[in-house]
Amino acid sequence: MTEQPPVHIAHLIWHFSTGGLENGVVNLINHLPAGQFRHSIITLSGHDPKFATRITTGNVRFYCLDKAPGHDWGTFSRLNQLLKQLKPDVLHSRNLATLELQTVGWWRKVPLRLHGEHGWDSTDIGGSSKKNQLIRRLFQRFVNHFICLSAESEQYLRNKIGISAARLSRICNGVDVERFAAAAPVQLWPHSQSIAPVLFVSVGRLATVKNHALLLRAFALLLQQAPQFSGTARLVLVGDGPCRAVLEQQSQALGISDKVHFSGERQDITSVMQAADVFVLPSLAEGISNTLLEAMAAGTPVIATAVGGNPDLLPPALCHTNLVPSGDAQALMQAMLRYLKQPQALKTDAELVKNHCHQHFSIDTMVNRYRRIYDITRTQR
Secondary structure, three states, X not given: OOOOOOEEEEEXXXXXXXXXXXXXXXXXXXXXXXXXXXXXXXXXXXXXXXXXXXXXXOOEEEEEXXXXXXXOOHHHHHHHHHHHHHOOOEEEEEOHHHHOOHHHHXXXXXXXXXXXXXXXXXXXOOOOOHHHHHHHHHHHHHOOEEEEOOHHHHHHHXXXXXXXXXXXXXXXXXXXXXXXXXXOOOOOOOOOOOOOOEEEEEEOOOOHHHOHHHHHHHHHHHHHHOHXXXXXXXXXXXXXXXXXXXXXXXXXXXXXXXXXXXXXXOOOHHXXXXXXXXXXXXXXXXXXXXXXXXXXXXXXXXXXXXXXXXXXXXXXXXXXXXXXXXXOHHHXXXXXXXXXXOOHHHHHHHHHHHHHHHHHOEHHHHHHHHHHHHHHHHHHO
């Protein structure tokens, strides 16, 4: 029997740099069999070479469409020429910014055209924009199959956009549970203390949608309402982004800057998760949060806002105490305070989240589900 050539997947994304969506692409590429798949990452606005080093396989090529700001119709022509050259088996676009370019995949007769919904646009939390809904309805006909990361996005595509259940698959992100469980902790708090601090840690881009401002308010409330923990409770924000200066000013205005550390972007996230006592995700919107899964894989208790796919990820036993309404600083503060008042919960909840993650969100489960969809193209040859 003649051996079939690798399935060629063209991943179409806005920009390839630090982010949950992009990290998911990295994990997928690194764990699909290199001899059976090859990849072209096509970006609208370039990639970060440093971030790209996270890809450990040699079967990936990068291309950029150099989209100009605003409506750059030349992007369609450039993608047309590129797909004519590459002849991929799969065109896998992600999020709204790339959806309309599936018309080019249809024109070039790409055998399998997939579109992934990974979370809300920062300017359209909840997908309520009539314009964006219209765009999805118009261009969904050029897509063979949609992949949703959360129950929320699946319901949205079915009920708001009118996509049939037969054209939808829900695939949660997966995490390399063994790598995060085995990592050694790193020193996160930069100042020496006579008493070991309890570290509340958040990892993510410092952008409006991540809502670190809420976390700072909640932490300030905690120190005000439970001053007995001012000597031990500390907050570490890992990441960088456009909101950093504003957040640093906010911490100073709240009078908590000596108890908050902005560490900047780090590459040792496995060790960061091991060093955290509690991981906090205060986002306004999420798809399926990679960082939330990574924290659970490391055995770190998690607190999150009840948005996007977050309710899909937490163990049911923690949804009442650790899943809080978005924008509610008091509720977030109470969830954090529980771990200071009941330190034994740090250990019991660590085992709970770790076991839950290992059972339901391994990277092998995610990769196998994507692989079954990609392999459809083998029967079409």
